[in-house]
């Protein structure tokens with residue numbers, strides 16, 4: 209075994225994942241080789257890998273690129289955090305080359321389910337896992353009706369698109385909001401319902417929305433390492449203002465792990481919960497990919513990317529991963545800060 213893992217294009221945390229893997233390998237005194245690739249010139253990510261590659265921009269070229277790269281460099285494991293549905297649909301051809309593939313899911317149907325927040329909530333409730341009460345809204349008329357006949361009596365209402373990321377389109381309705389609030393305090397995400405309806409009416413196409421009761425929180429973001437539905441390691445981040453508290457027990461943590469099992473997640477994924485009016489956690493969504501904040505979890509002593517790589521490369525058994533995650537965990541509090549890093553304008557590790 210040559211211990212070669214390839215991280216294909218992912219979302220924001222690809223750099224932290226590579227660095228996590230390399231530092232874990234250092235701690236374990238076992239060498240692993242990390243390949244990283246991206247469609248764009250993201251040298252801050254590519255430069256921290258042992259070797260880097262430029263991905264083809266054209267999806268048609270992706271399969272031949274993967275197969276020739278695996279063959280040429282003798283890669284053992286591929287991880288992707290983007291285009292996951294495409295990867296699931298090409299799993300057979302990719303794995304036939306002898307490489308293992310991690311997409312976060314164990315089948316395309318799970319990615320589609322996680323992508324639709326109303327279906328997700330419904331499937332979770334069917335599995336007896338509490339999720340945020342979610343009503344699908346397909347038109348302005350339906351929204352107007354639900355605002356005047358609330359399905360969630362006595363609770364403040366909020367909306368977000370049925371599919372979406374980066375928190376885009378999440379708004380809380382407040383009858384007392386001034387119409388200038390959205391301009392002066394956009395970060396509060398509070399809008400007068402009349403103003404929202406008016407804005408919708410001026411838009412040609414209606415994007416399906418989820419209508420929900422507003423949950424007071426706190427919110428938990430739980431980073432999970434799983435093997436085909438078996439949770440091996442997890443770290444919860446309880447978000448309180450600017451601080452995040454790292455935990456590995458409690459009701460929200462257990463709910464997130466149960467959700468990961470029910471969804472047969474595979475690899476590094478992120479489950480989010482929020483406490484409702486009764487102080488009980490309910491599921492908000494599952495991102496079938498590493499979260500942007502996965503790097504923060506290392507402050508708990510548990511290196512999820514490192515454990516993932518070592519498990520995938522056959523350097524650690526499931527039991528060893530489970531034991532290490534349990535024994536190494538220490539509670540910690542973290543705060544994210546903005547920072548700058550030196551940017552290498554020329555890559556010295558480039559293979560193509």
Ligand SMILES: Nc1ncnc2c1ncn2[C@@H]1O[C@H](COP(=O)(O)OP(=O)(O)OP(=O)(O)O)[C@@H](O)[C@H]1O
Pocket residue numbers: 340366368372373374375376378420421422423424427480482492493
């Ligand atoms: N019902 C709710 N009550 C209170 N806050 C909510 C509710 N639904 C969503 N939010 C807030 O909006 C944020 C974004 O929601 P959600 O995670 O479902 O969408 P997203 O676009 O996939 O976000 P991201 O990709 O950033 O995780 C949540 O992290 C949470 O803070």
Ligand SMILES: [Mg+2]
Pocket residue numbers: 375480493
């Ligand atoms: Mg989210």
